[in-house]
Amino acid sequence: MPPGRHDLAPRKPVVAAAPVDPPLSLKLPLCAAGTGAAFPLDTKIHGGPAEYEPGAGRQAWSLDLTNTAHETCDAVHPVLVLVDRDRTLKNTQLKMEFDDPATGRTHPVAFIRTDEDEHIGVFDDGFPGFVIAPGKTLTVPVRLGFTADAVPDTITANAAVVQRRGSDGQWVGESGDYRFEIVPEGDLLHRIDDELAATGRGSALTRLALTAVVLLIAGAALVVASRGPRVRGR
Known part of the structure; x- marks a missing residue:
């Protein structure tokens, strides 16, 4: 578990994929480290399938990061929050990776689980973060899958980034819910x-x-x- 990324103390009951307040130990975009109300980054999940089969390969979707500011945003590390309906999903059952459009390199995403059964994955793996030019949208290719022991369930995913608010952090720029099902393999x-x-x-x-x-x-x-075959008596 990465240091400084497991101190997520829930402060309120979870509804859908609305995450608890994040700690400031999560990396902040350089253009959003201030305390101003206006936040320059928006996120959007699109192209995701409605169903995933346990044990099958990862399925592709995209995460858009839009910079509405007049300055470049550096060190952008989005966060994906997954909430499963039955609260049976395990971090070890998640297989997720993303591509850095600037380098073409693929990075895995490790998940941690909060006391409220949220699964939080940071787009990190040691890379410096995404760079988004003013007024531009960066599309990040993402692939998500589940191990063979994952059970049928309904999952809600939401992407966000972190903004400093005083001595605390807050999820902002949320993508909106992406809901999908884990279905039994070959469930015709x-x-x-x-x-x-x-x-x-x-x-x-x-x-x-x-x-x-x-x-x-x-x-x-x-x-x-x-x-x-039939066996006849003799």
Whole structure:
């Protein structure tokens, strides 16, 4: 566990992915170290899948970092906060990495877990942080996955950065919630359920067709099983 990044003392109950107040031991962007109310950095998560399968490869999405100031922001280290519905997720089940667009290097993200069951990952791994020019948006490629022992769950992710407020720190520039599901590996019925929901009430034929596919697959499996080798008595 990185030094200085595990003293996250929760101060209020967690709702969705709203994190507790961060400590100032987390690295602050140089353009945001002051105590002014205006914060020049915004974050946005986009392109993420709705489902992840445990044990499968990492899936790609992007994190946008926008600098609304008239000066360059250096040493920007975003933070990703994950909250799972069932509070069963473990840090060791998370597999996440990001690319530094300036160098092309890939960096892993280590997570810590707070007393409120939040999983907090800092975009760090020893690199100096992102540099964002005035009025520009930097898009950071991210890949996230889960180990094979992760159980089905609903997870809410939120990205943010840290701003100093007096003697304390505060999450600001939050991205908004990105919700997704951890589904059982090869869960065909779950996928068809989602497809049925997406078709709406006006697509009865589509719903019937998808249901027929499930029945055909199940029927084929029964036929194969019934045609196994038979031993005749002599």
